[in-house]
Amino acid sequence: MLFNSFGFGIFLIVVFVLYWFVLNRKLQQQNLLLLTASYFFYACWDWRFLLLLIFSTLLDYFTGLKMYQAKTHSLKTFWLWLSISVNLGFLGVFKYYNFFAASLAGLCASIGIHLSPFTLNVILPVGISFYTFHGLSYVIDVYKNRIKAERNFIDYSLFVSFFPLLVAGPIERATHLLPQVKTKREFNYQEAINGLRQILWGLFKKAVIADQCADYANMIFANSSHYPGSTLVLGAIFFAFQIYCDFSGYSDMALGIAKLFGFELLRNFAFPYFSRDMAEFWRRWHISLSSWFRDYLYIPLGGSKTGTWLKVRNTLIIFLVSGFWHGANWTFIIWGLLNALFILPSILLKTNRNHLEIAAKGKAMPTFTEFMQMGATFLQVIFTWIFFRADSVTQAFKYIGRIFSRSLFSIPQLDVNKAQLLEVIILILCFIIVEWQGRENQYAIEKLSWLRKRGYRLTFYYTLVVVIFLFTGKEQQFIYFQF
Amino acid sequence: MHRFLIKTISFVLMSCLLILAIALIPGYMVNKFSKFSVKKDNTIALFGHSHSECAYNDTLIPKLTNLSHSAESYFYTFQKVKKYLSQNPQITTVLIEFSNNQIDTKMDDWTWGYTYMSNMFPQYASFMSLADFELLAKHNSKYFMNCVGIAARTNFIKALSFNYDYTGKTGGYFKIEGSRPLPSNNPAGKIIKAASNKSAISTTNIQYLRKIIDYCNGMHKSVFLIRSPQHPLYEYRNNEAEFSRIRERYFSDIKFLDFNNFPLKNDDFADFGHLNFKGALKFSAYINQRIMNGMLNTVNTASLSQPDNKTVSGN
Known part of the structure; x- marks a missing residue:
């Protein structure tokens, strides 16, 4: 169901009417409606992957709670890494497995070893990169005590699955969206x-x-x-x-x-x-992803408050990962690398914030x-x-x-x-x-x-x-x- | 909320009215002012798809105008026929290409498949009836609205530029030079086996051929179905039995000029279905001779259906 399709227009009108005219008295009912609508919207793409979305949501919801309740730091860290591993594991299997298998086979072939790797015949679940990053931002924020773990499963699920952003972003942060989910909304003309x-x-x-x-x-x-x-x-x-x-x-x-x-x-x-310049371009293009990488990867790596070579390293890492996030193909990795090369001079010359x-x-x-x-x-x-x-x-x-x-x-x-x-x-x-x-x-x-x-x-x-x-x-x- | 609803609904209604006006007014003007001219001396009009488009070099057949267009199903031909006949009373005879692939379901794709519909529908939308719209919307509702938009844009631009002349844009002889290498036998995978069973027949195309014939009869024109030469290895010849059955069942009242086996060599064909320039030269000269000899005046349909030479498929 594309946003620019007739079917989506009907869907939107129905949800809007129910939201503001039928269930407008209770916040929980409104949230439940939005969640149901979001799952329906997702199921219209491929209902089989709805289970994956729900599993991913459950995983982050429970690990968030467990981290919040953890008595020791190591236990908290354990829950964090469990969530990160499983989330990235799903992403790895569905999005990157075949790429790695083919690349390995290619590499072996270049040294005379011929492999026939097992490849997966699966389609990529729509929006997996987006909702995985929603979930990851939540568990990392809970781990860093930027936000309390959410106890209400409906509210948390709505944060992950809200249909306007479910399949192609913007990649939301729990610190930004969850408070809105939990606050009574009034119609504003x-x-x-x-x-x-x-x-x-x-x-x-x-x-x-x-x-x-x-x-x-x-x-x-x-x-x-x-x-x-x-x-x-x-x-x-x-x-x-x-x-x-x-x-x-x-x-x-x-x-x-x-x-x-x-x-x-x-x-x-x-x-x-x-x-x-390219630095400005990256502050203006796909801002929710750039800022996600900045906050959860670039800054933890030391960001730009480090020595020159670390700055270069961090910039290369963030752009290579960003390229790889877009797709399992060398073209995206080179695209990321090129962007890093174009942006590096301004970072090194400290003109990137001009x-x-x-x-x-x-x-x-x-x-x-x-x-x-x-x-x-x-x-x-x-x-x-x-x-x-x-x-x-x-x-x-x-x-x-x-x-x-x-x-x-x-x-x-x-x-x-x-x-x-x-x-x-x-x-x-x-x-x-x-x-x-x-x-x-x-x-x-x-x-x-x-x-x-x-x-x-x-x-x-x-x-x-x-x-x-x-x-x-x-x-x-x-x-x-x-x- | 009340204010929001009123404003939104009025905006939507106003937009719908505007869209209707944009779609209908230029469409009406195109329908009213469109010009489909044929030379005053030409009394024979030929309609069809790429087979006839490539086979009849009308510069060699003085009385005939070739109005065939490649990948045109009878649905769109029907719209064209209405305009040409109503604007050119000198046309007394209508020839309609009727060959093996025109009974196949492939014609449905030529009618409402997106690629074909988006090309043909904008050209002829102004001349269609509600039933025609319904047919397209029923079979391809997803892209029908897209095509309505494209048609509206086409008509809008025509109306803005006062460009209502369709002459020369709706078909004509198409010259193909040379021959593609023809294999010695037909690749098995290419044979449309399904064409021999009833489910693979395009009933819509057959219905619209009937509509064309009825329209021509209503305008008191002489109508002939004509089959231009096809290579003996042409894949759709496989459905000959079904083709004959349909012709006898639905079009037995119409004279059938069959040149399927007209004697031509391999290098007269551009491919199995189409004549090249050389082939068209031979065939058109022959057709012109037959017309001069009164082929279209004869009432003996049996003699019309027999080619007067044996097929040469070799060389």
Whole structure:
């Protein structure tokens, strides 16, 4: 059940009506309803993995309680590591086992030993990386005494499984979401309208920009050996917009839906393509994951308050793990490594916190320097996306090899309807303008302060609806569901 | 909450009205102003899919306009026929390609499969009836709405640019150079065995062929079914028995011009189902001669169905 499907629309209306009109008197009933709805939502993907989700929830719930009740530190540590091992064990089996088996076989083959490793014929449970990280953040926070262990199983389960964030984040923290679960929610008109507005913008990003770009990106990457370098650059740019609009569109919809039920989820994107260096980019891209790794991996390793080589080591570790988190493929590991290499100079030169505010804050246009910095950062980002998108490392290197050839200076060739391609390019340009105008808000159309009159803003919303209707193509799976 | 509901419902209702207007008004304009022209001297129109599209080089057949389009099922041909016949009264004769693969369930995919529907539906949505919409929505509800959006966008752009001329965009002779290497025997896996049992028949395609015929009859046009040459190893020839049964059962009232076994060599075919330029040249010259000799005036259907040469499948 995709957020941008008709079925989900019906589901959302039913849950909303029951939540605010039927079960609005008792918090526990509301939480139970949301939990049931979340399990139903998950079961619509694959009911068999619902058991895994429930098991993972039970495990973290009980280990949290056990840690809280533990009399000795070693016992507490034991429960922590039990939870971490089992959680990562599941992730390892479902997501990484085949990768390790194949890599080992490949390694042995290179030294003349031929193995036929046993591989698992299982599909990856949707959202496993996300809910595993929810659970891990909870047990680590309980262990570190940042939060008390949750005694109410319904409340805890809802924190792990709340349907807007269940399959693709944002990756929530118990310290942030659990208190909201346990507090009586009142309907807030402004927040609900804000939520609907964010859903609309997310839907536009996903159904219009991401899905349209997907057609071209898929075509170019699938036939990359036949296209000149200039077309391959175009393919990488299309993919850059596809993945941004796909994932941030999903996040916007998740945040908007949560607002309808009185929840405030963590922000996941903050206009990353307007970043002036890679460090800023990583503070603005997939924020909930970056901050998760920062708090639960980078800082425990010593963070940046260590010597130079440890800083380098920690940065490499965090990006390699982040790459590996995305998928069991060498392409993701190289993607992580490249990001680490791009970000390291600014960490070593201590310029990584030069750009904490959004570009050209309070101004209409960026300075020439800012513009060039944004352009350079965007080029680095799309370079890394090639590895993220490619099916294999070989394909990625071949793709890059063809880009850096004479054909880079040729006119891009694409066997498609030119008018439709032009429409998509115009849509992307309009999208960039709206994002730029709204970059100081939580999401681009939160306030629309550049449209002074209410009538203009309403016209803008109706235009969005019409554009969504006109440009919605074939429903494409959200990219991050595979992680 | 009350205020939220009222505002949300009014926004949704207003959006629906807007969407309806965007979908219907340009659609109406396209239907009203669309232009499907055929040269004044051309009195014969040929409809069909890629077989006829590649077989009839209409520059060699002065009286005929080839309006065939590849991967077009009768569902979409029907919409096209309505417009061409109503706007071109000089057309007195309609030829409709009827060959073996057009009874197969593959045609259902050509009608409501996403890839085909998203290509063909936007072109012809303005000319469809409610029953046609229902048929597509019933068989592919998931993507039907997507295609409605694409159709609305297509019509919207047509209306904005005052571009209502369909002439030359709905089919025509397609030239293929050269031949793909033809294996000496048909790969076994390619044979559509299911075509010989009833469950693999596309009843929708057959029903729409009947609709086309009835429409043409209603417009007092002479209608012929025609089968262009197919290579002896063409996989769908496997369903010949079923094909004949269906033709006799549903279309016995319609004259059938059968050139299935028209004598051609291997290098006249682009592949098993399609003639290349060379093959089309031979076949079109022959057809033109037959038309000049009054083939379409004869009432002797038996003589029409017999090719006048023996098949050469070798070389």
